[in-house]
Amino acid sequence: MQFREIIGQESIKQRLIQTIAENRVSHAQLFLSCDGSGALLLAIAYAQYINCLDKSASDSCGVCSSCRKYERYIHPDLHFSYPFFASKDVKIATDVLDEWRTMLLSDPYFDLDIWRSRLNAENKQANINIAECHDIIKKLSYKAFEAETKVLIMWLPEFLDKEGNALLKIIEEPPKNTLFILVGNNQEQILSTLLSRTQIVKIPKLADTIIERYLMEQHGLPEEEATTYTFLADGNMVEAKQLVAHTQNDHAERFAEWLRMGYGNRVPDLISFTEQAASWGRENQKNFLKYGISFLRECSLLLSGADELVKLPERTLDTAKKLSTHVLNLNMAAALIEELEKAHYHIERNANPKILFLDVSLQLVKTIKFKSLPKGTQYIYN
Template sequence: MLFADVIGQSEIKAQLTDMVQHNRLSHALLFLAKEGTGGLPLALAFAQYIVCEKVQRSLNANDISADLFAPALFDDAPGEQQPVEMLADACGICSACTKAAALVHPDIHYSYPVLPKKSGDKPTSTDYITAWRDFIKQLPYGNLYDWLQSINAENRQGNITAEECNDIIRKLSLKTFESKYKVLIMWMPEMLGKEGNKLLKLIEEPPANTLFILVAENESLILPTILSRCQLVKIPALDNRSIAGQLVAKAGIDKEQARQLAAISDGNYREALQQLNHAGEDWLQLVREWLNAILKNGPIALVKWIDETSKMGREKQKQFLRYFNHLVEMAVRIRILGEESEWAQSLPFTEKDFILRINKMADISQQEAIVEELDKASYYIERNANAKILFHALSLKLFHVLRDKATVRPW
C-alpha cells in the first residue's frame, strides 16, 4: 500500500517520511488511531516505504555526503553537487513494493488477534494469513469486529496468544531475506494481555534494523511496560473533505450526499461506509419538515412526521439525529467565525442558509440544549427505545427549548 492510497493524514505521512530521511526512526512505534482513521493503512504504507528499493537507494546516496547531497555524474564545475531526490512515497513498482503491496514480502511480518480453529489449537497469525490478505484488500479501514466476522469468530473473542509471541521472537531473530530492514506490524496490541511480557526484551533490545509498528485504538488497554518502550504517533480523525472525496471516488455517489455522510461520520471512514448502506435520504429536508411541524404546522403534521420517521429503522434514525446535531454544531461555529469567513463561504448555499436560520431562532445556550437532547435520543435509539414515543418526547423537548428558551429538562 502506498501513502497515496491512504485517505488524508498528510501531516502524519510527512512526519513518518521525515523520520526515515533524517535517521530519527525509533525501533518501536505505536500508532494510536481511533477506528476508521487509517492506523493500519498508514502502517502498511510505512512498511512498504521502508523496504522500497528506490527509497533505500536514495537514502544510501544521501549517506555519501553529510549535507545530504551526492556528487553529480557530469559536473560542469568541479566540486559542485546536486541534491538527491528525497522520496515522499514508495515507488510502487520495484520488486519489494510489489511484494509488500500483496502482503507477501518476506521481511514484513504481521500479527493480529486470532482464535483456535478447534479445541486445543494454539493458533498463530500465520495460520490466518490468507484470510488476512483478503481482509486488507476488502476492508483496510475495518475494525476488530469486521476481522473476527471474516474468520467466522461469531461470539468468540480473538487474542494475540503466547504461541504467537514465541513465533514473533523466532521470526525476528532470523536475518533479513531481501530488505535491509525487518518490520513487524502488530494490529490491536490491546489483545496481547499479559502474554505481551514475552516481547518486552525483544522490543527493548531488538536485532539490528528491526522495526516494530504497533497499531492500537485504546492505549489504556496496552501493557504499560510495552507503552513505555514505544514512540507514540497519534493519528487524528479524518477531515470531512478527505472522507467525502474518497466516497465520491470509490463509492461513486454524488458530492452532496458524500458531504452529508462525511459530516456525520465523526472522522471515521468505516462509519461513513456503514452509513452509506443506509443512505438515500434528504436529511436537510427532513430536519426542515420536523422543525416546521414543531413550531408552525401543528400536531397533525407532527404526528404524521413521527409516524413516517419511526418506520425508517434504527440506523437511519441515528444517522438523521447525527446530521441534525452536525447542523447545530455548524451553527455555533459560523456564529464564532462569521458568515464571511472562508469556511462559511465553502458551505453549500442551502445548508448555509438553514444554519443561519438556526442562529436566528436559537442562541448558544439553546443550541447546547438541543445538542444534548439529540445525543440522548441517539443513545436511547441504540438501546431499542420505542421510536414513536422517543420522537414525540424529543419534539416536545425541542418545542420548549425553542419557544420558551428552556434549558435541558428531564424526559
C-alpha cells in the same frame, strides 16, 4: 502499499520518508489516530519503503521483488497482529491470516466492525491473547528470511490486556533489524508499559476537502451530496465509504421535520415517522441518528458563538441558524444529543427499531417542552 496510493496525509508521508533518509527510524513506534485516517496503510507503506530494493526519494518502487510481495501482503518478513475472536479453531492471529489479507486487498480502509463481520464473530469478544504474544516473540526471534528489516505491524494494541507485558522485553531489546509498528486509536486504553517504550506518531483525521474531493472523483457524487457525506464522516474515510454505500441522502430534511413534529407535539405524525424509520434498515437508522448528533453539535457551536467552527453545508446552515435563534438552547441541544447517542448505541446492539424510535420521539417532545426557551418565544423554522 505505496505512499501514493494512500489518500491525503501528505505531511505525515514526508515525515516518515525523512526519518529513513536521515537514518532516524525508531525500532518501536505507535501510529496513533482515529478510524479511517489511513494509519494502518501508512504503517504498511512505511515498512514497504524501508525494505524496497530500489526506492526513490518519495516512494517505494512498487516493482522489485520485495515490493511485489508487500503489495500482496505475503512478504515472509512482514508480520501482522490484530484482534481476533478465539475459538477451538482460532488460537492465534495467523489462523485467520487469509481473511486478513483478503480484507486488505479488497478495501484497506476498514474498522473493527468490518473486520468482525468478515469473521462472523457474532457476540464474541475480540482480543490479542497471550498465545498471540508468544507467537510474536517466536516469529521475531528468527533471522530475517530475505529482507534487511523484519517488521511486525500490530493493529489495535488496545486489545492487548495485561498479557501484553510479555512483549515488553522484545520491544525494549529487539533482535537486530526488527521494527515494531503499533497502530492504535485510543492512547488511554493502551498499556502504559507499552506506551513508554514506543515513539508516538500522531496522525490527524483526514481533511474535509480530501474526503469531499475523493467522493466526487471516485464515486461521482455531486458537490452538495459529497459535502453532506463529508460532514457526517468527520475525517473518517471508512465512514464516508459506508455512507455512500448505505445512506439515503435526505437526512437533513428528515431530521428537521422530526424536530418540527417534536416541537409541535404532533404525536400522530411521530407515530407515522416511527413506522417509517423502522423500515430503513440498521445502517440507515444508525446514519440518521449520527446525522442528528452531528447537526445538533454544530447548532451548539452556533449557540456558543463559535460560528467560524461550523462545517454545515450552506443550505443546512441556514436551517441550523434559525433553529439556534428561535428554538434551541444549549441545555436542550445537550439533552437531545444524549438521547440520540443512547439510541445509536442500542441500534448497534440490535434493539427493536420501532420501539426505540417511538421512545426517542416521545423523549424529543419531553425534552423540547421542559428545556425550551422562555414562554412566548416565536417559532420560526422555514
